[in-house]
Amino acid sequence: MPTDATNLVVRSIAHTFAAVGREMPGLDLIARNAIPHGRGLGSSGAAIVSGVMAAKGLLDGEAELDADALLALATELEGHPDNVAPALFGGLTIAWVTEDGPQHKKLIVHRGVSPLVFVPEHTMSTALARSLQPASVPHEDAIFNVSRSALLVAALIQSPELLLAATEDKLHQSYRAAAMPETDMLVRLLRSHGHPAVVSGAGPSILVLGSNPAERLDAAELVAANAATRWQPLMLAVDIKGATVVPNPVRSPLSS
Structure with missing residues (x-):
């Protein structure tokens, strides 16, 4: 840096x-x-x-x-x-x-939503990932994603049991799959086992939006058993405060 x-x-x-x-x-x-x-x-x-x-x-x-x-x-x-x-x-x-x-x-996110991020050792260029998407997409795919976007809001704030369906996508991940094959494989594997997994941002990390904390442990074990390279699991909490500023008091020479 x-x-x-x-x-x-x-x-x-x-x-x-x-x-x-x-x-x-x-x-x-x-x-x-x-x-x-x-x-x-x-x-x-x-x-x-x-x-x-x-x-x-x-x-x-x-x-x-x-x-x-x-x-x-x-x-x-x-x-x-x-x-x-x-x-x-x-x-x-x-x-x-x-x-x-x-x-x-x-x-406010439903208290049952339990995020899990898998972070690989390799990186991915955001510019490259975006360049892999076409300038236009099929009309039915656009409609599909609009409906899932609405469903995702409902799933995150009220009905976490709908997260698997709400995280379906036809506009982003398939176009970028060839550039991050292991990410694509693991996302498919996780989803086939019922885990709401998606590519995080432009990738290559994976985000799993579990509906309860126990689901995260199952997902972590699944990736550990099937990944060809090392993926670090980060079990996170949803921040509700956002960014804050905490003044650092100036210490006197006598401060311990």
Whole structure:
């Protein structure tokens, strides 16, 4: 990772300061990168939100940045609100763009939903993954995915037992399968055993949206027994708070 002004977190801080007409101070930045990079897990969106939120904290008392302003700044850097909106607000966040800029609606995920991510050692270029999709798709496939998108919202907030059907897809994963064959094989295997598995973002990681914690253990055992390479299982929780800023109190020389 770059350790100069080209670092994405630093660029996001600088962008926010410039947006409110303030000069960015000199900074000593320590970043704990908990999200694997290049795996389709939204690490760039999280880095951008980290920078924007850090700037919000540094500008406290000098400039007011509300939720809409934070989302707009993060979207300017990311290019779309899909990843930065949930990183900012938590929960199940639906994001869209209007003439007035990016918008969002936060919903509460059903407590039974238990996410599991399988992270491989290899990476995948997001640009390459997107380039594999055709410019146009069959009309019936578009209709299929629209219906599943609506069903997915209902499954995530009310009916987790519908997650397997709700995660069916005809617009993205099949076109990218040849570029990540093991991901494709494992997704098919998991789904054949009833696990709501999908490619995470542009891949190559796999996301399983279990309907209960026990289902995650079954999925992890299935992948461990059948994967040709090492996949790290991460059993995660749904964040409901979103991004927060916690001031670091200045310690006196006498502090222990």
